[in-house]
Amino acid sequence: MPASHRSKLDRWVQRGFWIFSALPTLLALLILAALWIKSQPILLSHPLKTLLFGSAWKPQKGEFGFLPFISGTIWVTVVALVIAVPICILTALYLSEYTSARTQRLIKPLLDLLAAIPSVVYGVWGVLIIVPWVQNSLAPLLGRWGSILPILTTTNPTGYSVLAGGIVLAVMIAPFIVSIAYEVLQTIPFGLRQASLALGATRWQTIKYAVIPKASTGIFASIVLGCSRALGETMAVLMVVGNVPQIPRSIFDAAYPLPALIANNYGEMMSIPLYDAALMTASLLLLGMVLVLNIFSILALRHVLREKT
Amino acid sequence: MSEIIPHLETQNLNAYYGSTQALEDVSIVIPRNQITMIIGPSGCGKTTLLKCLNRFIELEENARIEGKVLLDGENIYSPSVDVTEVRKKSGLLAQRPYPLPMSIFDNVAYGIRIHRLHSRGQLHQAVQHYLQVAGLWEEVKDRLHAPASQLSIGQQQRLCLARGLAVEPEIILGDEPTSALDPISAQHIEKRLIELKQRYTIVLVSHILRQARRLADYVIFMYMGRVVEAGPAHQVFNNPQHERTRAYLSGEF
Numbered sequence: 114m115p116a117s118h119r120s121k122l123d124r125w126v127q128r129g130f131w132i133f134s135a136l137p138t139l140l141a142l143l144i145l146a147a148l149w150i151k152s153q154p155i156l157l158s159h160p161l162k163t164l165l166f167g168s169a170w171k172p173q174k175g176e177f178g179f180l181p182f183i184s185g186t187i188w189v190t191v192v193a194l195v196i197a198v199p200i201c202i203l204t205a206l207y208l209s210e211y212t213s214a215r216t217q218r219l220i221k222p223l224l225d226l227l228a229a230i231p232s233v234v235y236g237v238w239g240v241l242i243i244v245p246w247v248q249n250s251l252a253p254l255l256g257r258w259g260s261i262l263p264i265l266t267t268t269n270p271t272g273y274s275v276l277a278g279g280i281v282l283a284v285m286i287a288p289f290i291v292s293i294a295y296e297v298l299q300t301i302p303f304g305l306r307q308a309s310l311a312l313g314a315t316r317w318q319t320i321k322y323a324v325i326p327k328a329s330t331g332i333f334a335s336i337v338l339g340c341s342r343a344l345g346e347t348m349a350v351l352m353v354v355g356n357v358p359q360i361p362r363s364i365f366d367a368a369y370p371l372p373a374l375i376a377n378n379y380g381e382m383m384s385i386p387l388y389d390a391a392l393m394t395a396s397l398l399l400l401g402m403v404l405v406l407n408i409f410s411i412l413a414l415r416h417v418l419r420e421k422t
Numbered sequence: 423m424s425e426i427i428p429h430l431e432t433q434n435l436n437a438y439y440g441s442t443q444a445l446e447d448v449s450i451v452i453p454r455n456q457i458t459m460i461i462g463p464s465g466c467g468k469t470t471l472l473k474c475l476n477r478f479i480e481l482e483e484n485a486r487i488e489g490k491v492l493l494d495g496e497n498i499y500s501p502s503v504d505v506t507e508v509r510k511k512s513g514l515l516a517q518r519p520y521p522l523p524m525s526i527f528d529n530v531a532y533g534i535r536i537h538r539l540h541s542r543g544q545l546h547q548a549v550q551h552y553l554q555v556a557g558l559w560e561e562v563k564d565r566l567h568a569p570a571s572q573l574s575i576g577q578q579q580r581l582c583l584a585r586g587l588a589v590e591p592e593i594i595l596g597d598e599p600t601s602a603l604d605p606i607s608a609q610h611i612e613k614r615l616i617e618l619k620q621r622y623t624i625v626l627v628s629h630i631l632r633q634a635r636r637l638a639d640y641v642i643f644m645y646m647g648r649v650v651e652a653g654p655a656h657q658v659f660n661n662p663q664h665e666r667t668r669a670y671l672s673g674e675f
Contacts, residue, residue, distance in 0.1 A: 213483065214483050302520065304516055304518070304520040305520045305522070305523075307478065307481070307514070307516065307520070308514075308516065308520040308521075308522060308582065308585075309522060309532075310478075310481070310509060311476065311478070311509055311512075311513070311514035312509065312510065312513075312532060312533040312536070312585065312586065313506040313507065313508075313510030313511075313533065313536070313537060313589055314506065314532075318536055322522065322524070322532065323522050323523065326523040326524070327523045
C-alpha cells in the first residue's frame with residue numbers, strides 16, 4: 114500500500130522536529146570547538162602549567178597566568194555557597210516539611226520571582242548597599258579577628274571585595290537551590306514520613322532520620338547546580354568584586370573572576386598579541402568548569418529519580 | 423455475652439476535610455486484646471476513623487475533628503497530651519510498607535533509640551526479639567546491616583511490624599496491611615496478628631470480607647461516614663441487625 118499523504122507529512126514533521134532539537138546541542142559543540150581553535154595560539158606557545166598555575170598577568174610582556182582569575186572565581190563561588198547553602202536548605206526544609214500547602218503555594222512563586230530579577234539589578238543593589246555595608250560595617254567588625262584568622266584580614270580599604278561578590282551571588286543563586294531542593298523533598302513519599310511519625314518520632318527526628326537521608330543526593334545536586342550558576346554569573350559580580358588580578362588572601366581582598374575578565378576586556382586591547390587567544394582560553398576554562406559541575410549534578414539528580422521509582 | 427472492656431473509645435466523633443464531613447457522630451468502643459475490624463465500602467470513612475485513633479488526621483491538609491477519642495479513658499486530643507506519646511502507644515501498619523532509609527537493624531532500633539527504651543547493650547537483643555515476633559528473624563539474621571530496601575515487599579511489611587512493636591505499643595493499627603502483599607506474605611501477616619492479640623489490641627481496616635471473617639473478634643460496619651452496626655464478629659456476621667449490613671455482607675454493594 115503506498116504511503117498516504119498523512120503519513121508522509123508525519124514523517125517530514127518528525128524530521129523537522131529532530132533538526133530543531135538537534136540545533137542547540139550542535140550549537141554548544143560549535144562554541145566549544147570555536148573556543149578550542151581560537152585558544153590554540155596561546156595553548157601552543159605557553160606550557161599548560163604556566164597558564165593554569167602562573168600568577169603573573171602581564172599581557173604586554175606575553176605572560177598569561179590564569180591563576181588569579183581561577184582562584185578569584187573559586188573564592189567568590191565558595192563564599193557565596195557558604196552563605197547560601199545553609200539558609201537555602203533550611204528554607205527548602207521549612208517550606209516542604211513545616212508549612213501548609215496554602216503557604217507553599219504563596220511563597221514558592223515569590224521565590225521563583227527572585228530568579229527572574231535581571232543580574233544587573235543585583236549588581237546595582239550590590240554597589241549601592243552591599244559594598245558600603247562591607248566597607249563600613251563588616252570589615253571593621255570582622256577585621257579584628259584578622260590576626261587569628263588570615264581570611265578576615267582587611268588590607269583593602271574599599272568594600273569592593275570577594276565578600277561583596279559572594280553576598281550578591283548568594284542572593285542570586287538562592288532561588289535555584291531552594292527551588293530544586295524543595296522539589297526533591299516533594300518527591301519523597303508522604304508514607305515515609307508517616308512511618309516515622311507513627312513510631313512517635315517528632316517532626317525534626319523524622320526530617321533528620323527519614324527525609325534528609327532519602328533526599329541527600331538530590332539536595333547535593335541542587336547545591337552543585339547553584340554552584341555552577343555562581344561560577345558563570347558575570348554582571349553582578351563584576352560590578353562589586355573589585356577586578357584586581359591578584360590571588361585573594363582574605364574575603365576582604367578584591368578579586369577578578371574569569372567571567373569578569375572576559376566581559377571587561379573582550380573587544381578592547383586587542384592590539385596586544387595573544388590577548389584575544391588568552392580570553393578565549395579563559396572562556397574555555399570557565400565552560401569546562403561549568404560543564405563538569407552540570408554533568409555531575411545531572412547524574413546525581415538522575416540517581417534520585419531512579420531511586421524514587 | 424460478657425461485658426466489653428474498652429481499650430479505645432470514641433465519643434461523638436465528627437471529622438471534616440474542608441467542608442466535607444467524613445465521619446458523622448461516631449461513638450464506638452474497641453475491646454482490649456481482640457482484633458477489631460472496621461469494614462465497609464470505599465469512601466465510608468474507615469481509614470479516616472483509623473487516622474483519628476493515632477492523631478494522624480492532624481497531618482491531613484484542612485482536616486478538622488470534633489468529639490473525643492479516649493485511650494484508657496484519657497482523651498488523646500486534650501491539649502495537655504503529647505502527640506508523640508499517643509503515637510508511641512499505637513503501632514501502625516500502612517497499606518504498603520515504607521522502610522526507613524537505613525539498615526534492617528536500624529529500622530527496628532529506630533523507635534527504641536528515639537524513645538531511649540533500652541540501653542545500648544540490650545539493643546541487639548531487643549531488635550532480635552521483635553524481628554522474631556514479626557517472624558522475620560530467620561530470613562534476615564545474616565544481613566541485619568543490609569539496607570531495608572533490599573527486602574521483598576512482604577518482608578518489608580513484617581519489618582514494619584517489628585519496627586512498630588519495638589516502641590512497645592499497646593495497640594496495633596492496620597490500614598489494609600495486606601492489600602499490597604502476595605497471598606503468602608498476607609498469610610504471614612495474618613498469622614502474626616492472631617498471635618499478637620494476646621498482648622495487643624488490634625484495629626484493622628479491611629475491605630476484604632473473607633479476611634474480616636477469618637480474623638475479626640469484633641466488627642464495626644461503616645457506611646457514608648456513620649457507624650451502622652458494631653458488635654462481636656459472630657453476631658454481626660451471622661445475625662446482622664440492620665438491613666444495610668445484611669446487604670453489604672451478602673455482596674450487594
